[in-house]
Amino acid sequence: MDITIKERRPEDKKMIPAFDAKLGFGRHFSDHMFLMDYSSAKGWYNPRIEPYQYLNLSPAAMCLHYGQEIFEGMKAYRNEEGEIFLFRPEENIKRMNRSASRLVMPELDVDFTVNAIKKLVELDKAWIPPVKGYALYIRPTMIAVDPFLGVKPSDTYLFYVITGPVASYYPEQEGKLKAVKIYVTDKYVRAVVGGTGEAKSAGNYAASLRAQLEARDAGYAQVLWLDGVEHRYIEEVGTMNIFFVKDGVLYTSPLTGSILPGITRDSVIKLAPHLGYEVREERLTIDEVLSGIESGEISEVFGTGTAAIISPVSHVAYRDRDFEVGSGDVGPIAQRLYETLLGIQYGEIEDPFGWRVKLA
Numbered sequence: 001m002d003i004t005i006k007e008r009r010p011e012d013k014k015m016i017p018a019f020d021a022k023l024g025f026g027r028h029f030s031d032h033m034f035l036m037d038y039s040s041a042k043g044w045y046n047p048r049i050e051p052y053q054y055l056n057l058s059p060a061a062m063c064l065h066y067g068q069e070i071f072e073g074m075k076a077y078r079n080e081e082g083e084i085f086l087f088r089p090e091e092n093i094k095r096m097n098r099s100a101s102r103l104v105m106p107e108l109d110v111d112f113t114v115n116a117i118k119k120l121v122e123l124d125k126a127w128i129p130p131v132k133g134y135a136l137y138i139r140p141t142m143i144a145v146d147p148f149l150g151v152k153p154s155d156t157y158l159f160y161v162i163t164g165p166v167a168s169y170y171p172e173q174e175g176k177l178k179a180v181k182i183y184v185t186d187k188y189v190r191a192v193v194g195g196t197g198e199a200k201s202a203g204n205y206a207a208s209l210r211a212q213l214e215a216r217d218a219g220y221a222q223v224l225w226l227d228g229v230e231h232r233y234i235e236e237v238g239t240m241n242i243f244f245v246k247d248g249v250l251y252t253s254p255l256t257g258s259i260l261p262g263i264t265r266d267s268v269i270k271l272a273p274h275l276g277y278e279v280r281e282e283r284l285t286i287d288e289v290l291s292g293i294e295s296g297e298i299s300e301v302f303g304t305g306t307a308a309i310i311s312p313v314s315h316v317a318y319r320d321r322d323f324e325v326g327s328g329d330v331g332p333i334a335q336r337l338y339e340t341l342l343g344i345q346y347g348e349i350e351d352p353f354g355w356r357v358k359l360a
């Protein structure tokens, strides 16, 4: 399949925002988007790059009523030399295919899709901030578009990719991370085994908003989710996976079926031993975590995800108590993992695992 490219006319090009702290996250969108249609008769067809524009969608489109939607989140990085890199992009498309399978949606050809994303990023490369910590966020999305009211899988789909420049997710100054406070909920659950927690699908996030709001109101940045059955085991935090440093060993929840299998999580699991740290994928209970923080056995807590890469946690609140992790500062292991991952992503240091994909 050849990708048709329709470029925005130079006089219609949008203003690229300044690459400074005001840039924020997820508010600006680049000049072009990739689109491709699917029908059960034809498979995927009409792959094209066009100016960024509103979609033409039936108000009866099934994605709007029954939530048959999946998405991905990845980044393109540009360094001062002008080199542009993607980070493990095939992993995102493979995960999207697993999400697709769970939501009974059509799978993508991994190589074709990564190639389409490369073309799109290349065309809008002026939008990639050449500033460390900043990146071009890439949002592949798939929606069910049959105009039909009735609960069944759609026969037609739209896959599209939009991009936009982003600052680091949490404010950060001169390479120094900022720790965030998190709030444990035992009132709401994100996912249960057998549900859709493993898929990056819209409904999971709509279902998390109420808990997120209550956490914000109480002064916390993110919700720490416990397992959906016993409300005891740590699962993940907000839209990140979570790690604990206990007696110098890194712990993270195993992929039980209700946790989103993060690519940053997987990268930390592979990178940490390379830096001399042991990693264990073991379930920890909230009680073990809180007593570990209190005794000092747990010296660091941090989240991992594409948006923030590594997000250190300074406080964990549960019921009416608030526990400070270590001295509330960014821990040395979180800082080291952050610097190493960023160094790899921006092409500054050796890439021992071959994770970088260099664009032209």
Ligand SMILES: *Cc1c(COP(=O)(O)O)cnc(C)c1O
Pocket: 073, 200, 236, 238, 239, 240, 241, 260, 261, 262, 263, 264, 265, 304, 305, 306, 307
């Ligand atoms: C996207 C996401 C993550 C992190 O995945 P990455 O591939 O590391 O970005 C973790 N948890 C949830 C719920 C997510 O949506």
